[in-house]
Amino acid sequence: MNFDAASATHRACSTSISLTLHWSSLPQNTNNLRQLHAEYQDMKLSLPTRLPSSFLKRSPVPRQKMHSRISSSDVLPQVSLDISVDERTAGDRPEKAQSPLLTNVASSNKPKDGERVGVLLLNLGGPESLEDVQPFLFNLFADPDIIRLPRLFRFLQRPLAQFISTLRAPKSAEGYAAIGGGSPLRQMTAEQADALSLALKGKNLPAKVYVGMRYWHPFTEEAISQIKSDGITRLVVLPLYPQFSISTSGSSLRLLENIFREDEYLVNMQHTVIPSWYQREGYVQAMANLIEKEVYKFEKPEEVHIFFSAHGVPVTYVEDAGDPYKAEMEECVELIMNAVKDRGINCQHTLAYQSRVGPVEWLKPYTDVTIRELGKCGIKNLLAVPVSFVSEHIETLEEIDMEYRQLALESGIKNWGRVPALGCEPTFIADLADAVIEALPYVGAMAVSNLEARQSLVPLGSVEELLATYDALRRELPAPVSLWEWGWTKSAETWNGRAAMLAVLLLLVLEVTTGQGVLHQWGILPPIN
Numbered sequence: 001m002n003f004d005a006a007s008a009t010h011r012a013c014s015t016s017i018s019l020t021l022h023w024s025s026l027p028q029n030t031n032n033l034r035q036l037h038a039e040y041q042d043m044k045l046s047l048p049t050r051l052p053s054s055f056l057k058r059s060p061v062p063r064q065k066m067h068s069r070i071s072s073s074d075v076l077p078q079v080s081l082d083i084s085v086d087e088r089t090a091g092d093r094p095e096k097a098q099s100p101l102l103t104n105v106a107s108s109n110k111p112k113d114g115e116r117v118g119v120l121l122l123n124l125g126g127p128e129s130l131e132d133v134q135p136f137l138f139n140l141f142a143d144p145d146i147i148r149l150p151r152l153f154r155f156l157q158r159p160l161a162q163f164i165s166t167l168r169a170p171k172s173a174e175g176y177a178a179i180g181g182g183s184p185l186r187q188m189t190a191e192q193a194d195a196l197s198l199a200l201k202g203k204n205l206p207a208k209v210y211v212g213m214r215y216w217h218p219f220t221e222e223a224i225s226q227i228k229s230d231g232i233t234r235l236v237v238l239p240l241y242p243q244f245s246i247s248t249s250g251s252s253l254r255l256l257e258n259i260f261r262e263d264e265y266l267v268n269m270q271h272t273v274i275p276s277w278y279q280r281e282g283y284v285q286a287m288a289n290l291i292e293k294e295v296y297k298f299e300k301p302e303e304v305h306i307f308f309s310a311h312g313v314p315v316t317y318v319e320d321a322g323d324p325y326k327a328e329m330e331e332c333v334e335l336i337m338n339a340v341k342d343r344g345i346n347c348q349h350t351l352a353y354q355s356r357v358g359p360v361e362w363l364k365p366y367t368d369v370t371i372r373e374l375g376k377c378g379i380k381n382l383l384a385v386p387v388s389f390v391s392e393h394i395e396t397l398e399e400i401d402m403e404y405r406q407l408a409l410e411s412g413i414k415n416w417g418r419v420p421a422l423g424c425e426p427t428f429i430a431d432l433a434d435a436v437i438e439a440l441p442y443v444g445a446m447a448v449s450n451l452e453a454r455q456s457l458v459p460l461g462s463v464e465e466l467l468a469t470y471d472a473l474r475r476e477l478p479a480p481v482s483l484w485e486w487g488w489t490k491s492a493e494t495w496n497g498r499a500a501m502l503a504v505l506l507l508l509v510l511e512v513t514t515g516q517g518v519l520h521q522w523g524i525l526p527p528i529n
Ligand SMILES: C=CC1=C(C)c2cc3[nH]c(cc4nc(cc5[nH]c(cc1n2)c(C)c5CCC(=O)O)C(CCC(=O)O)=C4C)c(C)c3C=C
Pocket: 124, 125, 126, 127, 137, 140, 145, 146, 168, 171, 172, 183, 184, 185, 241, 245, 247, 248, 311, 312, 313, 314, 357, 388, 389, 392, 393, 394, 395, 480, 481
């Protein structure tokens, strides 16, 4: 590494020192970066930790390995490293309760001439009409972060997705029909993007905000081609999931990683990722605002049981693949409840997981089981809080508002309420804008992390380093989908599902090896010559 000390410029201001380093060549190996990091330590300048605490505590990747993966950025072209270094000491915590209105772009972070800042919001996407349901489900099940097949069977990913989506479509379509014939996600996310753009402008940061959906329009690829044609030079990637999961933010980031890797413009575009933000004060306060409002709609607010319902994931994601989702969810609920209690509301609360699909075990306790138990325990007032998503969608409008409400009333609960999704709640949008502004100094910063250092308000990382933390080993995850739904008990259903899955895999193998069968007849698989 030829680090030119003379080119280092120090800009001191009241709160931070910004250090600009220029490399005349790429770091050739990880030791160089470690050496650079050690130099920072010697200078008693602490780099902010760029990963959430849950990654550091629970990552299945040994720290040493994580370091070297993070540091091996030789895929990057020649870079200029721009790192803002906070002058607070390593033990300091960043101030927590900052008024959203106080955050403004520091002059050193303002876009310079010719620079264009973009924000890419990542989301799941949803079918806009009933005809969209099957192709939407196909995209979802074709995602290896939703069904990760053993290496030997990877070629079956798309035929299997076709098969499962075709079988599941009628049931899903019923749900979408019940909420007006399509998902409101596109509309709501577009509104959030507009509101964020306005909030950023109000904080002196002109930035264009893009929406990239994982499984439906506007697809991530569409957003990326717009970003390119707009000539964006600095990009902040912000998944609209408060907590990180392999199946949501992880999947979107993997897609981005692939797109970035293959595109010269994007490889050169500086970017940073905000992987999760459930711990941000603004988000937590915004959730507490909504809960407070709904609690006081009950006749006896003190008797309300606050029931957090999060979207589930299969347990193997957490236990085998190191998904931080469960840990982040539990921490998130604790933070929200602390904020609720600070307002003098001393209600009991429970966290449960909904929307399980298929033959494998999902995170427990399950929402339906828990509602029945709460009913049995004599709870009469229940307030449901959807906590894993910031827009209304099929799981809130159909599953919670219709199915779980009905179940609650049948279980003896007399009064039911539901907290709306955050949508464009002003505290929330202002906080997202702050998250973007706080992320700006790290855009383009090379992946040098002081993993032991204090938490930053916005845990940041590049796409590669984030992905490397959870699945260095790329463990195979069992398919979390059920193909059939016969069976009289949950356990029978589980075993039926597993047997069915095995049978389908065998049929597919036979079909692919012999060249004969339904998929060939439908033209899903090409004929064998
Ligand atoms: C944090 C949120 C979500 C996690 C985690 C998640 C994991 C996950 N989902 C499926 C399967 C399906 N999800 C579906 C819809 C859907 N999922 C989320 C969020 C999370 N999913 C949302 C917001 C939506 C609704 C989008 C909309 O259209 O409004 C569906 C389709 C609907 C249905 O048929 O039930 C499926 C299927 C898996 C397998 C999974 C983890 C592995």
